[in-house]
Amino acid sequence: MKTAARMDDKARSAARAAAAKARPAPPGSPVPAPTRLKFWGVRGSIPTPGPTTVHYGGNTSCVEVRADGQIIVLDAGTGLRLLGQQLVAEFDAQPLDLTLLLTHTHWDHIQGLPFFLPVYEPQNQLRILGFEGARHGLEVVLAGQMESPFFPIGLREVPANVRIEELKQMRFRIGPVRVQAYSTYHPGKCFGYRLFTSDGSLAFFPDNELHQPDGSENRKLIDFLHGTDVLIMDTQFDTEEYQQHTGWGHGCLDDVVALALRAEVMKLFMFHHDPNHDDAKISQMLAHARRLVTARKGKLQIEAAREGVTVELGAAVRV
Numbered sequence: 001m002k003t004a005a006r007m008d009d010k011a012r013s014a015a016r017a018a019a020a021k022a023r024p025a026p027p028g029s030p031v032p033a034p035t036r037l038k039f040w041g042v043r044g045s046i047p048t049p050g051p052t053t054v055h056y057g058g059n060t061s062c063v064e065v066r067a068d069g070q071i072i073v074l075d076a077g078t079g080l081r082l083l084g085q086q087l088v089a090e091f092d093a094q095p096l097d098l099t100l101l102l103t104h105t106h107w108d109h110i111q112g113l114p115f116f117l118p119v120y121e122p123q124n125q126l127r128i129l130g131f132e133g134a135r136h137g138l139e140v141v142l143a144g145q146m147e148s149p150f151f152p153i154g155l156r157e158v159p160a161n162v163r164i165e166e167l168k169q170m171r172f173r174i175g176p177v178r179v180q181a182y183s184t185y186h187p188g189k190c191f192g193y194r195l196f197t198s199d200g201s202l203a204f205f206p207d208n209e210l211h212q213p214d215g216s217e218n219r220k221l222i223d224f225l226h227g228t229d230v231l232i233m234d235t236q237f238d239t240e241e242y243q244q245h246t247g248w249g250h251g252c253l254d255d256v257v258a259l260a261l262r263a264e265v266m267k268l269f270m271f272h273h274d275p276n277h278d279d280a281k282i283s284q285m286l287a288h289a290r291r292l293v294t295a296r297k298g299k300l301q302i303e304a305a306r307e308g309v310t311v312e313l314g315a316a317v318r319v
Ligand SMILES: [Zn+2]
Pocket: 044, 045, 061, 106, 108, 109, 206, 207, 272
C-alpha cells in the first residue's frame, strides 16, 4: 500500500489548491461554507474505463457531501480511491473525521474501501454506517472483502480508527445533519437516504427500481422525497431495456422522471449508469429525460451525474 500512498507533488499541490476553495469554513466563522456535493463515481455494477466513458466517468458509486462541518461519503465504490487522494492532499497531516454512509454491500458500492488512503493514516477517524449486509452483519461483509486471499491488509489491521456501526433506526443524525432512510426495491437489503442540511436536502438512491406507477409504494416514496433539492437516483435503463430487466432492482429513466416531477424535486441527477452505456448513449438519455419534462411543462432540472462535478445546495441549485 506504500506505493498507493504516494502521490506526485504536482498532483498534490493541484488538489490542495482546488480543495482550498471548497473547504468548509471552520466553526464560528461568519460565513459558513454552503452544503456541496461532489461526484467521484457514477457508474453502476462494474467500473468501465476506456475512451467511450471518459465524459461521464467509469468509477462506481461514490458521492462526497460537505455539510454543516461534516464530511459525509455516500457509498464506497471505486470513486472512493480518488476522493481519498484528494482528502489526504487537502488535509495533509491534520486528522480527518469522516463518516461513510453505505446504501448496501454490493461490490460496486464497497470496492473502493481497501484503496481509501485515509484509513492508512493513524490520526484519522472513519465511522462506517450502514444497515446489516444481507445474511451477514455489516462488519463481516466489509472485512470479508479485505481478507486473504482477496487483499493483503485486513480491515481490522489498518492504522486509522475505523468504527463500523450497524444502523437500526430509520432516522438518525450525522452531527447536525438529519438523515432519514428508506428501504429500496433492490436484491438483498438496500437503503436510500435523505439528508437534511442547513442549506436544503439531498436524497441518494443509487440502486432502486420503482414499483408499478401509481402503486402505494411509489406514493410512499413520493412523500419521502417531496421537495428534495437534489435527488440522485438509479436510472440505469431506458424504457426498451427496462422491458428486458423488470425485477432486476434498477430504475427506468421515464419512471424516475415521472416520480421526480410528482415529488416536486428541484434537480434530478441520473445515476448508476449502465456499464454498457457509452457517453453518447447517456447524453441521448439525458436529452430524452429533458424532453419529458418539457412535454409535461415541469420545472424539474435534470443532469446525468458525471465524475468530478460539484453541486452546491442553496436558494438555487448550482452546478
Ligand atoms: Zn449498484
